Amino acid sequence: MSVTESSPDAVRLKGQVIGEQTVAGTPRNGPKVDRWYKPKSVLGKVILWIALIVFALLFMYPFVWLLAASLKPRGQVFDNSLIPRTWVPENYVEVWDQLPLVSWMFNSLSIALLAALAVAISSSVVAFGFAYFKFPARNLLFGLVLATMMLPGAVTMIPQYLIWKELGLIGTWVPLWGANLFGSAFYIFLQRQFFLGLPRELFEAARIDGCSYWGLFRRIAMPLSIPSFIIVFVFEFQASWNNLQASLIYLNAGSVEGFTAPLGIAYAMTKYSPTAGGHGDYQYVMVASLIITLPMLLIFAFGQRYFIEGVATQGRKG
Amino acid sequence: MRPRRAPKRTYNRREAIAGYLFIAPWVIGFLIFTLGAMVYSLIISFSDYNLAANTSTPVGFANYAQLFEDPKVGLALGNTLVYALMAVPLEIAFALFLAMLLARVGRGAGFFRTVYYLPKMTPTVATASVFLLLLNGNSGAINQGLGLLGIEGPQWLVDPAWVKPSIVLMTLWTVSGTMVIFLAALKSVPRDLYEVASLDGAGPVRKFFSITVPMISSAIFFNVIVLTIGAFQVFDQAYLLFWRDQSNASPESSLFYAVYLFQQAFRQFDFGFAAAMAWLLFMIIMLITFIQMKFGNRFVYYEGDDHT
Numbered sequence: 001m002s003v004t005e006s007s008p009d010a011v012r013l014k015g016q017v018i019g020e021q022t023v024a025g026t027p028r029n030g031p032k033v034d035r036w037y038k039p040k041s042v043l044g045k046v047i048l049w050i051a052l053i054v055f056a057l058l059f060m061y062p063f064v065w066l067l068a069a070s071l072k073p074r075g076q077v078f079d080n081s082l083i084p085r086t087w088v089p090e091n092y093v094e095v096w097d098q099l100p101l102v103s104w105m106f107n108s109l110s111i112a113l114l115a116a117l118a119v120a121i122s123s124s125v126v127a128f129g130f131a132y133f134k135f136p137a138r139n140l141l142f143g144l145v146l147a148t149m150m151l152p153g154a155v156t157m158i159p160q161y162l163i164w165k166e167l168g169l170i171g172t173w174v175p176l177w178g179a180n181l182f183g184s185a186f187y188i189f190l191q192r193q194f195f196l197g198l199p200r201e202l203f204e205a206a207r208i209d210g211c212s213y214w215g216l217f218r219r220i221a222m223p224l225s226i227p228s229f230i231i232v233f234v235f236e237f238q239a240s241w242n243n244l245q246a247s248l249i250y251l252n253a254g255s256v257e258g259f260t261a262p263l264g265i266a267y268a269m270t271k272y273s274p275t276a277g278g279h280g281d282y283q284y285v286m287v288a289s290l291i292i293t294l295p296m297l298l299i300f301a302f303g304q305r306y307f308i309e310g311v312a313t314q315g316r317k318g
Numbered sequence: 319m320r321p322r323r324a325p326k327r328t329y330n331r332r333e334a335i336a337g338y339l340f341i342a343p344w345v346i347g348f349l350i351f352t353l354g355a356m357v358y359s360l361i362i363s364f365s366d367y368n369l370a371a372n373t374s375t376p377v378g379f380a381n382y383a384q385l386f387e388d389p390k391v392g393l394a395l396g397n398t399l400v401y402a403l404m405a406v407p408l409e410i411a412f413a414l415f416l417a418m419l420l421a422r423v424g425r426g427a428g429f430f431r432t433v434y435y436l437p438k439m440t441p442t443v444a445t446a447s448v449f450l451l452l453l454n455g456n457s458g459a460i461n462q463g464l465g466l467l468g469i470e471g472p473q474w475l476v477d478p479a480w481v482k483p484s485i486v487l488m489t490l491w492t493v494s495g496t497m498v499i500f501l502a503a504l505k506s507v508p509r510d511l512y513e514v515a516s517l518d519g520a521g522p523v524r525k526f527f528s529i530t531v532p533m534i535s536s537a538i539f540f541n542v543i544v545l546t547i548g549a550f551q552v553f554d555q556a557y558l559l560f561w562r563d564q565s566n567a568s569p570e571s572s573l574f575y576a577v578y579l580f581q582q583a584f585r586q587f588d589f590g591f592a593a594a595m596a597w598l599l600f601m602i603i604m605l606i607t608f609i610q611m612k613f614g615n616r617f618v619y620y621e622g623d624d625h626t
Contacts, residue, residue, distance in 0.1 A: 055419070059434055061459075069451070129340025129341035151352065152603055154599055159354070159359045163350070182343045182348070241441060244557070245554065248557075269443070274450070289441075289444035293440050
């Protein structure tokens with residue numbers, strides 16, 4: 001038994017302070033630990049920790065398995081040992097000869113950057129319009145923004161394809177990010193929530209000093225909204241990096257070098273399929289899968305807080 | 319209490335114009351890529367679209383009639399419905415369970431949260447390329463693991479009955495987005511409620527059903543709706559595991575609605591029929607969401623006024 005737990009008053013006092021903070025302010029930067037939830041008995045703690053560790057192992061298992069498989073020789077990829085019997089780190093070198101990974105990564109990276117930047121900037125501008133200005137039909141229009149979130153992508157998929165075809169852009173990157181220049185409902189919503197939280201006096205004061213409307217956005221709202229801007233950016237970057245269907249629609253007919261990373265891996269999965277072509281060189285698929293996961297893990301390492309907060313915000317405000 | 323209808327407002331002209339200019343990108347995008355596309359899609363769904371010749375001939379309700387004649391539409395719809403009925407409750411239960419574990423841990427919470435969230439960061443193709451082997455009926459790690467427990471695992475990807483559970487399993491591995499929303503909701507439940515309940519002698523089960531569930535009901539409701547809409551559009555996992563190489567050798571039970579729609583649109587290039595399929599999907603999703611809202615709202619507790 002630790003000291004805090006043996007003195008209920010201390011716990012309570014702390015609990016109240018935490019409680020107030022949680023209710024009054026946004027709990028996102030609040031205390032990591034809500035003491036009240038902690039199990040009191042030793043048995044409870046042991047069970048909790050065993051459960052946490054078991055699930056952590058289950059969640060990590062496919063990663064470890066992937067790492068192991070990526071280091072195995074051709075015939076052993078399908079073995080389940082987590083330690084390769086024969087180590088073949090050469091896979092990591094050979095994969096570049098086997099698959100045009102550099103092109104795929106470059107394509108995906110460019111598209112994801114363009115997509116994320118375009119949507120983060122445009123959504124921010126539109127969100128500021130909805131947050132700061134008063135104009136007729138504002139609420140109706142904002143309702144429309146929210147309503148578009150309900151629309152399944154399938155409905156607009158075919159006409160959008162035809163629009164891009166009409167513009168002669170099939171096979172280029174543009175269809176994979178161009179529409180992002182016009183903002184996206186969820187991100188507009190997210191950014192607007194953030195702008196609404198900024199004190200209005202800030203803008204009024206700047207107005208009195210002769211700041212233009214664009215200046216309000218550019219010099220006050222934008223710099224202050226960097227955290228939510230990053231959330232939008234990393235969310236869209238991930239979505240774009242992950243986007244298989246759009247690549248299938250717009251890039252599948254082109255050369256293999258022109259594929260995005262997800263489309264490339266899907267292609268490699270078939271090329272080295274364990275079922276169709278017998279025991280193919282599936283270890284290259286494993287290496288490639290690991291490599292295209294790395295950028296996301298890197299972004300996550302830097303922006304973990306933003307990711308998890310972003311998701312939580314989505315739920316809280318929804 | 320505010321009056322329901324706001325009093326007549328006067329707008330600052332300059333400010334209103336500036337506001338419209340700021341939202342102009344969205345308005346233009348909406349007119350072209352949403353509203354315009356929807357109208358276009360509706361027109362296409364009533365035509366026979368020939369992509370090569372770039373012509374479309376009106377065919378009335380023929381495409382919609384075909385929805386009923388094509389047995390694969392019913393099959394795909396049934397598969398999708400069964401999948402949604404399996405996936406959504408399991409995802410909710412599992413995500414809530416994990417969130418409750420994480421909510422209780424003090425030291426190390428960040429570590430476990432990160433580990434649990436990592437699968438969400440993994441591109442779906444990478445997940446699928448691993449699960450394709452993990453789910454192998456003969457040599458896959460999942461069946462070997464089950465073997466250790468004395469259970470003989472099924473032929474996950476081959477046996478039609480186990481196709482959907484395979485995808486559910488993959489989905490459960492990436493359930494952390496849902497989990498984080500639950501975690502945020504759990505942390506905002508006022509702690510004194512539990513204290514009072516404890517004084518009244520309520521056990522953990524009672525506390526869960528009488529306090530936790532009602533207090534986070536809005537998060538549960540939100541997640542159910544979002545996950546259901548997602549489940550009806552499941553594509554990537556089914557495509558990657560079963561429909562990659564258009565050999566048609568995959569079990570029929572893996573033909574999900576979004577997969578069939580995609581095949582009709584971008585493999586057969588039957589745009590008219592695919593557009594009709596899309597509108598049917600839209601109507602089904604709307605209907606299900608409407609029913610969920612209708613029933614769900616009765617059980618949802620919203621704290622404060624600004625949530626409603």
